[in-house]
Every structure is written in structure tokens, then in C-alpha cells.
Amino acid sequence: MVNATSTDSLYSSFPVPAGTSVGAAMRELELPNKGPDAVVCVRDLTGALKDLAHVPDTDEEFTPVAASSEAGRSVIRHSCAHVLAQAVQVEFPGTNLGIGPAVENGFYYDFQVAEPFTPEDLKTLERRMKKIIKSGQRFQRRVYESVEAAAEELKNEPFKLELVQDKSSVDPDSDEATEVGAGELTAYDNLNPRTNEVEWSDLCRGPHLPTTRYIPAFALTRSSASYWRGDQANADLQRIYGTAWESKEALEDYQHMLAEAEKRDHRRLGTELDLFSFPDEIGSGFPVFHPNGGIIRNEMEEHSRRRHIEAGYSFVNTPHITKGDLFQKSGHLDFYADGMFPPMQLDAEHDEEGNVTKPGQDYYAKPMNCPMHNLIFGSRGRSYRELPLRLFEFGTVYRYEKSGVIHGLTRARGFTQDDAHIYCTEDQLEQELTTVLDFVISLLKDYGLDDFYLELSTRDPKKSVGSDEIWERSTDILQRVADSSGLSLVPDPEGAAFYGPKISVQARDAIGRTWQMSTVQLDFNLPDRFNLEYTASDGTKQRPIMIHRALFGSIERFFGVLLEHYAGAFPVWLAPHQVVGIPVAENFAPHLVELTTELRKRGIRAEVDTSDDRMQKKIRNHTTGKVPFMLLAGARDVEANAVSFRFLDGTQVNGVPVAEAVELISAWVAERINVQPSEVAIEQRR
Known part of the structure; x- marks a missing residue:
């Protein structure tokens, strides 16, 4: 993809005296204000991003953020979303505004308009946006005196007004938080550089660029229908998507990647090469593999089986459905019920008159294999001599993905995981994690993926079980294992599953896109919930530590990734017709x-x-x-x-x-x- 800096640490921090704007204090440093390395905002010591116009109340240190960093791109994109909204309200008077956050590789803005946007409308809006950017309007932050003052100003913007009124209940991690944030309620005015008059305003927490001229390259990509707050019961809106970058070259690289990605789309290639299909008669998100695809899938699985046998794994098989009590015990019904298919009521008994003599039970299509593997471990007494015990299964699971996120093989409702659960002693843990990570990397390389980095996902306090001590200990262990791997490590705060932290292997494909591949998750909690034990060398009963590990993630998703990586031209050993x-x-x-x-x-x-x-x-x-x-x-x-x-x-x-x-x-x-x-x-x- 784009060869650009992935962090915003190009520059050293610098002091800013109380009462002085960040931009003024930074002038003597002679940092660039043009090009990919232009400073677009700063980061304070807490990690919060601030405008260059920010004036601290006390002496503080700030770190310049470059346009080519992920944080810098996010500020460029959110500022570009404001320019888009301004252009829409100029070209389509009477339009009501939704929200306009920066997202991965771009931005979007939601609007309530009389008619859906057409491709010609997007061209018109691009021309208007270029005029706004060229005029050099200044982004200026403004604090509302009160919620009531904001509500009065926004009385003709029903969606903004709703956000203001619901400010205390807005999820700080949602896109809506881009508008209201936490603490002060603020707006950003776009000021005419000559007259200093307000050209346009938007409710927003910021930060933003100094001026619109700091947006060097953008493009509107498409429009689609959307719903206010993502709920189909709410108002119908129109969403315009766009992308913005730190340079024209970066934009061109991204657009080239998109064009190449479209040619490699696994759904199109799957049809052209007669690999798989998604019959309407079966239902959305459930693929069937044709003979050509079946050959590739079988080769993938057989090679994986051979490698797992060499690595000392034991093969198990478990059913597709189970009583709901099992997932209550594991915690999935407490934390994952929304991702599960609704239960089936089975086993009820009735008398001749139809009265219930024995109530039925809830059965679920399994979303995970781990509870059943725990039952296998706990089916008899275990000795320390059996550990580490590595249980492996090609286990098909079912997850109720919403229709809007289903995407071919890479986001399906039914898929098969190459799932393993490893039970070991605490003394074995660090070496076993190192061995697992080495095994994962080597097996991915077998299939032709060899450009990796790691991501460390840590605890989400709102969605987790277990003590702080257990989480800290397990996170420290994963951190050490990741550091010793020699691969780059990127933090993923609050991204862990409810039962423990995880390392995920992120792989880059032939055109530079990143895919999450394998995951290695450490779990001190499920062994407690299932009362798993082994007999230690001193005769005492001890609790094993559990490692969750999926290499492909799912066979279907891995198939789709390889199909796009190779643009349909699989290596000879995988090709259906060699x-x-x-x-x-x-x-x-x-x-x-x-x-x-x-x-x-x-x-x-x-x-x-x-x-x-x-x-x-x-x-x-x-x-x-x-x-x-x-x-x-x-x-x-x-x-x-x-x-x-x-x-x-x-x-x-x-x-x-x-x-x-x-x-x-x-x-x-x-x-x-x-x-x-x-x-x-x-x-x-x-």
C-alpha cells in the first residue's frame, strides 16, 4: 500500500508555556507545514490530540503529529469530512447533518436529503470541496456556554440536537462521540481567511487542521443508504464516503491498491474460477464449495493436519449444537449472546392432551469450540505427564453476523476453524506460547504469506472476567513472548476476548493490505469455570492454564485471503488443475x-x-x-x-x-x- 510513517513520533516533544498557543511555541522549531511530514496537530502527555491553536493553562509538553502518521491522517480525514458537509449544504440547501467521522483509510458523512446522491452529484461536490480547500478557511474551536446554548443554535439540525440532548449517554467509543466527545461541548467554525466571518459550523469535539489548505489530496468514492445511529427503525439517510491522504502520491497509491483489490475480489474470482457460491436457498453467509474449491480446501487442510501431527497435537471432534447450559457455564451467554444464533427449544415432553410434562431445553448452534474441548479435558483424571495437552479440531461454528457486515468468505455465518486448545502448567506456559507463535508463523509461510507484525489485545474492563492480577500476569507473559519473536508489536487496547489477552498475527498480502490471521489467547479463567484439574508431580491437584489458538482463523476466510493474495493463480500444490x-x-x-x-x-x-x-x-x-x-x-x-x-x-x-x-x-x-x-x-x- 502506501509507503508512509505508521506512527506520529517523527518529532521530539517540546515545551509550551501557559497562555501560549501550541502553534506559536512550535514556530521557532521550524517544522514543516507542507508535504507528508507537515505537522497537523499535537499530542499531549496523556495521549490526547490537540489543535495547533490549543492554549494550555499550565506549562506543558507536546509532541508534533505528522500528516503521514495514522493520527495525522485521521485528523486530515475528519477535517475533510467537515469540508464535504459544508459543500453538501451549499449545493443542496436544506440538507440536515448526521455524523462525519474519520474511519480506516477515509471518512464518511451522513445526510438527510430529499433524493439519493448520484455519481454526478459527487463530482459536483468534489468541485465545491476543492474551492473550499483552496480558499484556506480556518478551523476554529468554540466552546458552548451550556447544553441549552448548543441546543438553541442547533434547533434546525434534528440529529445534532439529539446528540446534544443525549450527550451523557453517547458511547465514547462510537462514531457519534466524534461529534460530542467527553467534557466540554464544542463546535468548529470554518472562518473566511480574509473577512474572518463564519462560513460554516459543525458540532464537533475535534481536533482539526489549522486550515483547509492542509488537505493536500482527497477523493469522494461512493454513496449509499444508511440509518440514523445504524438502526433501520430510525430515519433514512444518505452516506457519502471519501478518502484523504497526506499527499497526492499517497492518494494515487491507495487508489491503485483499490483498483487492484477490485480485480482480486475473492467473490468475483470464486465465480469465475468455479470455486464456491452462496445459494439463496441456503441463506446469507453460508458458502458451498464446488469441486475446484473443494480440491484447494482439502489441500489446505491436509497440509495443516500433517504439520499438526508433527507438532504433537491430538485430533478431536465435537458436535455442532449443544445445550445452552454449556455456554452459560463458559460465559458466552453473558458476553457473546448477540453473536450467537437464537436457541432451539428441544426435548420437551407432552401428555396426550398436549400439556407439558417435561419442559424443553435451549440448544444453541456453537459459536466456539473451546467449551467442548474443556469437557474432553475434564472427562477423566489428568496427570502432569500428559501436559502440555494440545487438542486440535477442524470445528465448524456458527455466528449470527448482521446482514450488513457479511462479506463473502471473509465474514460468513457458518465457517470452520482450525481450532486448538492447549492445556499446560505454569512452568510450561512461556515456552509453549513461544513454540505456538513459531509454529503459527512457519505454517503461514508454508502458504506463501511471509510479511507479518503482531498485535497485542488487552483487557476491556466492561467485558471481561477474572481478577486484575490474572490479567496483568497473563498480559505481561504475552508481551514478553511477542517482544522475543523479533516481529513488530502494535498495541490494541481493550481488544481482548472476555476471558484473556491475545496476540494476533497480522499478515500483509501481495498488494499491501493487512489481514488478521492467527490468534493466540491466554486464558486463566475458563479452567476455573470448568473446574479443570491435573495431578501435579507432588500429588496435589492443580489448575491447568489454557491457550486458545486458531491459525487460519477460519478455513473459509483464509481461503478468501489466499485467493485475493494470489489473484486466483494459486501455487501449483494448491491449484485445482495443476x-x-x-x-x-x-x-x-x-x-x-x-x-x-x-x-x-x-x-x-x-x-x-x-x-x-x-x-x-x-x-x-x-x-x-x-x-x-x-x-x-x-x-x-x-x-x-x-x-x-x-x-x-x-x-x-x-x-x-x-x-x-x-x-x-x-x-x-x-x-x-x-x-x-x-x-x-x-x-x-x-
């Missing part, structure tokens, strides 16, 4: 049949195209179908007992003896080489 023979004329087909028969004996997926199509059309068809090895045979090849190799990049190697061709292809598959074969690669191996 070799296709293409005869120059029909009478040369037997030569290729003999060769492909030998390949199939070696477990290679090989076939001969005996259709009536001309050779060049066959080559086009199988190139589109992403077949890595195309073997051509004409009169000279038959005479020399050879074939010609044709590759997806259009290169070719002619006159390869049949025996050598079989060995080259067999070795390429056996070695699980993740790059596509080509003329250069094959010649290097001959």
Missing part, C-alpha cells in the same frame, strides 16, 4: 495422455484438453482458468518424446524430454513452491 495437456492437433493427444497418466500416478492433477477448440483458444481458456503448467505437443515433440511448457506469464520452454518434464513438475509440487512456474524458473532448475 497440469493440462494441449495437443497442437488431435492426433498428438495420445502422446499427452501417456504423460498425464504418469503424472496422475504420482498424485498430480493432470488432464488433456481434447475439446474441439483450436490450440490458441485452449491456451487462452486455461490461462484464464489459472492452470500453472500447460504442456503443448506437436509433431516435433512427439518425434523427440518431449513436450513444450507454457506458463501463465506467457513464457514458454520448448523441447523438454517427457521424463524430465515429469520430474520437474513432480518436484515443483512436492516442494510446495509458492511462486508460479515460468521460463526463467524452470531453466534454473534444469
Whole structure:
């Protein structure tokens, strides 16, 4: 993606005397106000972002925030959202404003308008926004004297008025908090640089750029329907999405990535390559894999099974549904019920008159495998000699994702996790976590992903169980393991599951996008809830420590990620059709049949195209179908007992003896080489 700084620590902190604006104190530092490294705001010692116009009441230290940092981009994008809203109210008078936060890679703003926005409307708005940006309007923070004063000013903006009136109940982590925040109730005025008159205002907590000229590059991307506060029972709104960056080059890089991502969209490739589908008759979010996709999935699973056997895992299987009491015991019904499918009432008994003689029980489709694995551990007495015990399952789970977030294979309602739960002693814990993380990284590399960083998710006080001491201890252990891995570590405050902190492996794909892959979660709590025990070497009963670990996350999601990473051209060992023979004329087909028969004996997926199509059309068809090895045979090849190799990049190697061709292809598959074969690669191996 974009080669830019991911943190805002380009510059050292500097002192600001009480009563002096941050911008004024910073002038003598001669820091840039243009370009990707331009300072767009500052961060105080608590981590809060402040405008450059901020004036502290006491002497303080501040750190400049660069435009190219994530925090700097967020300020650029939120400021650009204000410019968008101003443009909309200029071009479409009478429009009511919703909210306009910065989001990942961009921003959006919600509006109540008479008619939906059209593509032409977006072009008009872009032109208006460019005029506003060029005029250099100044963003100025203003504090309302009271909630009543804000309500009076915003009486013609019903959605803003509702936020003001509900200020105390707005979730500080929601997008709405962008508008009202905590503490003071504030607005930002856009001031005309010549007259200092207010051109436009918006309820907002900030911070913002000094002026609109600090927005160097933006684009509006699309519009869609939305609902006030995300609730379909509320007012219908129109949402406009956009993106903004610290430079035109960064914007162009991002737009190129989007275009490439669209070409690689796994839903489109899944249809084109006949890999999977989502039949309406089954329901939203439930994929079915076709023969081609089934081959890839099976290869993925089989390789994973082999590696898990080598690493000392034991294979288990558990049912798809269970009594609700199990998830009450695990805590999932307390913390995860919204993500579960509704219960089924089963096992009720009735008399002849229909009266209930035995009440039914709630059964749930399982969203997690861990409670059932705990039951396996607790099914008999365990000795310390059995630990660490590593239980592994390809377990299918079901989660009730809202229809708006379902996205092909990467966000489904039914999927299969490569789920493992490890039970170990406290003495074994740190080494086991290190071993698990090494195993995860090496297995991801097997599939061709090799650019990683780690994310450490810590406790959410509102959604967690267990003592502070347990959480601090387990978080410290994960921190040490992550630090010793040598990979970059990024904090994810309050992102942990309710039962313990986690490390997640973030992998970058071929076009620079980041995907959360494997997760390793430490759990001191579920063993307590399930009263799990083992007999220690001194004969005492001890509580095991539990590690939750999913490598793919889900097979479906991992499939989708690999499909986009490889743009449909899977490595030969995963490809559903590894070799296709293409005869120059029909009478040369037997030569290729003999060769492909030998390949199939070696477990290679090989076939001969005996259709009536001309050779060049066959080559086009199988190139589109992403077949890595195309073997051509004409009169000279038959005479020399050879074939010609044709590759997806259009290169070719002619006159390869049949025996050598079989060995080259067999070795390429056996070695699980993740790059596509080509003329250069094959010649290097001959």
C-alpha cells in the first residue's frame, strides 16, 4: 500500500508555556507545514490530540503529529469530512447533518436529503470541496456556554440536537462521540481567511487542521443508504464516503491498491474460477464449495493436519449444537449472546392432551469450540505427564453476523476453524506460547504469506472476567513472548476476548493490505469455570492454564485471503488443475495422455484438453482458468518424446524430454513452491 510513517513520533516533544498557543511555541522549531511530514496537530502527555491553536493553562509538553502518521491522517480525514458537509449544504440547501467521522483509510458523512446522491452529484461536490480547500478557511474551536446554548443554535439540525440532548449517554467509543466527545461541548467554525466571518459550523469535539489548505489530496468514492445511529427503525439517510491522504502520491497509491483489490475480489474470482457460491436457498453467509474449491480446501487442510501431527497435537471432534447450559457455564451467554444464533427449544415432553410434562431445553448452534474441548479435558483424571495437552479440531461454528457486515468468505455465518486448545502448567506456559507463535508463523509461510507484525489485545474492563492480577500476569507473559519473536508489536487496547489477552498475527498480502490471521489467547479463567484439574508431580491437584489458538482463523476466510493474495493463480500444490495437456492437433493427444497418466500416478492433477477448440483458444481458456503448467505437443515433440511448457506469464520452454518434464513438475509440487512456474524458473532448475 502506501509507503508512509505508521506512527506520529517523527518529532521530539517540546515545551509550551501557559497562555501560549501550541502553534506559536512550535514556530521557532521550524517544522514543516507542507508535504507528508507537515505537522497537523499535537499530542499531549496523556495521549490526547490537540489543535495547533490549543492554549494550555499550565506549562506543558507536546509532541508534533505528522500528516503521514495514522493520527495525522485521521485528523486530515475528519477535517475533510467537515469540508464535504459544508459543500453538501451549499449545493443542496436544506440538507440536515448526521455524523462525519474519520474511519480506516477515509471518512464518511451522513445526510438527510430529499433524493439519493448520484455519481454526478459527487463530482459536483468534489468541485465545491476543492474551492473550499483552496480558499484556506480556518478551523476554529468554540466552546458552548451550556447544553441549552448548543441546543438553541442547533434547533434546525434534528440529529445534532439529539446528540446534544443525549450527550451523557453517547458511547465514547462510537462514531457519534466524534461529534460530542467527553467534557466540554464544542463546535468548529470554518472562518473566511480574509473577512474572518463564519462560513460554516459543525458540532464537533475535534481536533482539526489549522486550515483547509492542509488537505493536500482527497477523493469522494461512493454513496449509499444508511440509518440514523445504524438502526433501520430510525430515519433514512444518505452516506457519502471519501478518502484523504497526506499527499497526492499517497492518494494515487491507495487508489491503485483499490483498483487492484477490485480485480482480486475473492467473490468475483470464486465465480469465475468455479470455486464456491452462496445459494439463496441456503441463506446469507453460508458458502458451498464446488469441486475446484473443494480440491484447494482439502489441500489446505491436509497440509495443516500433517504439520499438526508433527507438532504433537491430538485430533478431536465435537458436535455442532449443544445445550445452552454449556455456554452459560463458559460465559458466552453473558458476553457473546448477540453473536450467537437464537436457541432451539428441544426435548420437551407432552401428555396426550398436549400439556407439558417435561419442559424443553435451549440448544444453541456453537459459536466456539473451546467449551467442548474443556469437557474432553475434564472427562477423566489428568496427570502432569500428559501436559502440555494440545487438542486440535477442524470445528465448524456458527455466528449470527448482521446482514450488513457479511462479506463473502471473509465474514460468513457458518465457517470452520482450525481450532486448538492447549492445556499446560505454569512452568510450561512461556515456552509453549513461544513454540505456538513459531509454529503459527512457519505454517503461514508454508502458504506463501511471509510479511507479518503482531498485535497485542488487552483487557476491556466492561467485558471481561477474572481478577486484575490474572490479567496483568497473563498480559505481561504475552508481551514478553511477542517482544522475543523479533516481529513488530502494535498495541490494541481493550481488544481482548472476555476471558484473556491475545496476540494476533497480522499478515500483509501481495498488494499491501493487512489481514488478521492467527490468534493466540491466554486464558486463566475458563479452567476455573470448568473446574479443570491435573495431578501435579507432588500429588496435589492443580489448575491447568489454557491457550486458545486458531491459525487460519477460519478455513473459509483464509481461503478468501489466499485467493485475493494470489489473484486466483494459486501455487501449483494448491491449484485445482495443476497440469493440462494441449495437443497442437488431435492426433498428438495420445502422446499427452501417456504423460498425464504418469503424472496422475504420482498424485498430480493432470488432464488433456481434447475439446474441439483450436490450440490458441485452449491456451487462452486455461490461462484464464489459472492452470500453472500447460504442456503443448506437436509433431516435433512427439518425434523427440518431449513436450513444450507454457506458463501463465506467457513464457514458454520448448523441447523438454517427457521424463524430465515429469520430474520437474513432480518436484515443483512436492516442494510446495509458492511462486508460479515460468521460463526463467524452470531453466534454473534444469
